[in-house]
Amino acid sequence: MADQAKLNLLWKRVEDARLQWKFARNYVNEVNEDRVGVPSADGSYAHLHALHAQHLAVESYLNALQEFKAALALENAPQEQLVETQEANTGHAAITPREREVLKLIAVGKSSKQVAVELGIAFRTVVCHRYRLYQKLKVHTSVELTRAALKMGLIEL
DSSP, rough: HHHHHHHHHHHHHHHHHHHHHHHHHHHHHHHHHHHGGSHHHHHHHHHHHHHHHHHHHHHHHHHHHEEEHHHHHHSOOOOGHHHHHHHHHGGGGGGGGGHHHHHHHHTTTHHHHHHHHTTTTOOHHHHHHHHHHHHHTTTTTHHHHHHHHHHTTOOOO
């Protein structure tokens, strides 16, 4: 029963995000119609502001849809698939084996130069792997990368 309540809340969030998106799209259209008599600098600023609001609304809508889809998958998945689904939702499944190696070395405190030397790859390649890890794991610092590595079981305290 709690799962059904969670699904209902997530669906309500999807609907709210969709309404915000429609509102933002209408706002862009109104600004475009009003730009005809407005000085170009003011009209351009209003247009950019409206486009930014629409972009944020679309992102919110997509995130709500993804969360709802993940909750549905968890509810309908057989018990042995639950762990795989949870890993896929957190982005861990999308990490390549080389990115896992880089993540493990970063988590133990190695610098990008040290990781490059230890793995025998270019420094720039390590920087690219680090950047992709930040994106895939949706983190912003090395500390958060370390936390992710702990959760994934790549390192221990």
